[in-house]
Amino acid sequence: MGAGRVMINAYGPTEATVYAAMSAPLQAGAASAPIGSPVPRAALFVLDRWLRPAPEGVVGELYIAGHGVATGYSRRSGLTASRFVACPFGGPGARMYRTGDLVRWSHDGQLEYLGRADEQVKIRGYRIELGEVQAALAGLDGVEQAAVIAREDRPGDKRLVGYITGTADPVGIRIQLADRLPAYMVPAAVVVLDALPLTVNGKLDKRALPAPEYQKRGGEYVAPSNPTEETIAGIFARVLGMERVSVDDSFFELGGDSLSAMRVIAEINTALDGALSVRTLFDSQSIRALSQRIASGADTENAAGPASRRCTAPTPPRCTPATSRWTSSSTRRRWRPCRRCALPAPRSGRSC
Incomplete structure (x- = not known):
């Protein structure tokens, strides 16, 4: 970039007419370029799957509302209905466009693009x-x-x-x-x-993108030292398609994945009459560690523990602070600020 020149990033799908957000001047050498903040007469909402606003730093899907949003797709009513949806933050009849882009608000009020949701x-x-x-x-x-x-x-x-x-x-x-x-x-x-x-x-x-480097098979072998380790070792070897597995090898570094982990846990629970969850294998990835976990009885106790041990605290209500100038007066009365969840207001430009 030449001296005295400024570069910015303007974001906007066709459905939102030219662009709906603009970044602050980009810094040389930055790892990524933010989408920016909304332009005047546009409103940007980062929402979860239940259309609840995502707090700063939390990933959600980007929705665009305001004067630039199109009315829909020509002769494609089904697609229009799935992408142009009712806006719960505006007045009667207000709609917003579901972009399918995954974003999050940064601390400086700009949006960071992370990928696609579809x-x-x-x-x-x-x-x-x-x-x-x-x-x-x-x-x-x-x-x-x-x-x-x-x-x-x-x-x-x-x-x-x-x-x-x-x-x-x-x-x-x-x-x-x-x-x-x-x-x-x-x-x-x-x-x-x-x-x-x-x-x-x-x-x-x-x-x-490089291929992951899984642990090489056939390294230093350490044999099982007790019946529980022998049972788990046999299950590991069978699921991974190996002749034998050392008790100190990580299941996942040997090439195990989440689906094969489900098989391993199911077989271990059947063979040892256990009540392990898949999370246990993520925490204790080797035969030795898993055997020690089973011997401690911690997972069985948690799985069958009394209901009184579980958290019964009510979930904090999801709220949207009523400071957005874009939202209607009825919406502001209905959605009050909540100090417990401290969600940010939808970011918007001037009042629509």
Whole structure:
């Protein structure tokens, strides 16, 4: 960029007429360019799947409202109905456009683009929205940017693989994802990169993403030392298609994924009359660690514990602060600020 010149990023799908957001001047060497904040007479909402506003830093889908939103698609009523939806934050008849873009508000009031919400793949019978997995990944502490793709590095063996930039630990990430997502949606591996590869057009270059490095098979072998370890070792070997597995090898680094983890836990519970959850395998990934976990009885106690041990505190109400000038007066009366959840107001330009 030449001296004295300023570059900005303007964002706007065709359905929102030219552009709906504009960034602050971009900084040289920045890892990514933000979408920016809404232009006058536009309103931007970052919402979850229940159309609830997402707090600052939390990933959601971007919706656009205001004067620039189109009326719909020509002769495509079904698509129009799915993309142009009623806006709960405006007056009677107000509508907003569902972009399908995953974004989050940054601390400086600008939107960061993270990916698409409508990329679907099918792995071993399960239909998975890559955007949903990516949103969960991007929402974890220490993750700056995230991408999720389906890879088939071995013929017939399709797996989810996550890629991140930032300081987060890959092992810790998968454990956290196991709490937030169904087991079949947890990536088989998470790869940390210095930067996500981009095409000349600034889009994610999926072909340049490296294959994950799984632990080499046939390394130093440590035999089981008790009947529980022998049982688990046999199950690991059978599910992974290996002759034998060392008691200190990580199930996931040997190539295990979330779906095979479900098989392992089911077989262990049957063989040992246990009550383990899939999360247990994410926490204790080796045969030795899993055997010690079973011996402690902690998982059985938690699974069958009395209801009084479970949290019974009411869920804090979801609220939208009533400071947005774009929202109608009736909406402002109905949605009051809540100090318990401290959600940000929908970002908007001038009153529509």
